[in-house]
Amino acid sequence: MITEELKRKIAYSIALIQRAEPTALRYRSGGFFVAFSGGKDSQVLLDLVERSHVLFTTQYNLTTLDPPENVHFIKEHYPGVEIVRPERTFLQTCRYYKMLPTQWTRFCCKELKESSNPHAVTLTGVRRAESARRSKRQEVFLQTRRRHPEFTEGTFDQFSRHQETTVECLRGLDKLTVNPILYWTEQDVWDYIHHFNLPINPLYAKGYSRVGCLFCPMSNIKSIRREVKDYPKYYQAMIRLIHRIRAEKFNADNPDVWGNCTDEEVFWYWANKTGPQKAMAERKQTTLNF
Numbered sequence: 001m002i003t004e005e006l007k008r009k010i011a012y013s014i015a016l017i018q019r020a021e022p023t024a025l026r027y028r029s030g031g032f033f034v035a036f037s038g039g040k041d042s043q044v045l046l047d048l049v050e051r052s053h054v055l056f057t058t059q060y061n062l063t064t065l066d067p068p069e070n071v072h073f074i075k076e077h078y079p080g081v082e083i084v085r086p087e088r089t090f091l092q093t094c095r096y097y098k099m100l101p102t103q104w105t106r107f108c109c110k111e112l113k114e115s116s117n118p119h120a121v122t123l124t125g126v127r128r129a130e131s132a133r134r135s136k137r138q139e140v141f142l143q144t145r146r147r148h149p150e151f152t153e154g155t156f157d158q159f160s161r162h163q164e165t166t167v168e169c170l171r172g173l174d175k176l177t178v179n180p181i182l183y184w185t186e187q188d189v190w191d192y193i194h195h196f197n198l199p200i201n202p203l204y205a206k207g208y209s210r211v212g213c214l215f216c217p218m219s220n221i222k223s224i225r226r227e228v229k230d231y232p233k234y235y236q237a238m239i240r241l242i243h244r245i246r247a248e249k250f251n252a253d254n255p256d257v258w259g260n261c262t263d264e265e266v267f268w269y270w271a272n273k274t275g276p277q278k279a280m281a282e283r284k285q286t287t288l289n290f
Helices: 004-027 040-052 068-077 090-097 107-114 156-160 163-170 186-195 221-230 232-249 263-271 276-289
Strands: 032-035 056-061 082-084 140-143 175-178
Touching: 004 032, 004 040, 004 175, 004 186, 032 040, 040 056, 040 186, 056 107, 068 082, 090 107, 090 232, 221 232, 221 263, 232 263
Parallel strands: 032 056, 056 082
Antiparallel strands: 140 175
């Protein structure tokens, strides 16, 4: 059974999607673009979109650091989702940038997840309750290059008041994102999945709280430790990647900022969000204490 409150949220989400469709169709004839990850939030979003009877396309952007179980789950249960391979793998992308992605330099998302997305009004499964960072998200967000836009983020009603000027700019490089389940709780999501008998990603049954890329720089160290244990081949690939980056980036004229750290030590410093300067200071202090 689902609560009356959840019923109201479902009705609101579907109404929001339907109200936004005219804008999506002005942008492109194919309608919305639905970002799909295989996780519970994107499953609920996709189901709501299908119940809204609107035009849309959906795809999963393979990053090459995807948990294999997630890819198999999407192929088995969501054959209508297009799986898009990147031009460069994660390893190739890191070698191109000569570094690993960090919390502040997340080129992985830009290169592997966003570069192949069509220019369309995008629907996401972002929820405010997910994290402190996402708690500030709005129902509609306009990413624009204009200096003084009349609208950047807010409710769909606020966006509608500026549609005439906003839709004009959407024909350019600006990106409009709509978050239909922004106000849903995690319990709402699970109640919806169970009520409508949606398939459950096997990673949740294994105790994972997220199904995204392995070793994500936004993950905490506890999650990364578990992923290293569960996916040793991917961990070894990361160690080889670090070795190649160091060999290609540093030389006699450009000394290695990681000093005499092993590649494994560099990985764990990176996983702990510790930069080379702080890492070297810690190693020096440890040596002095010894």
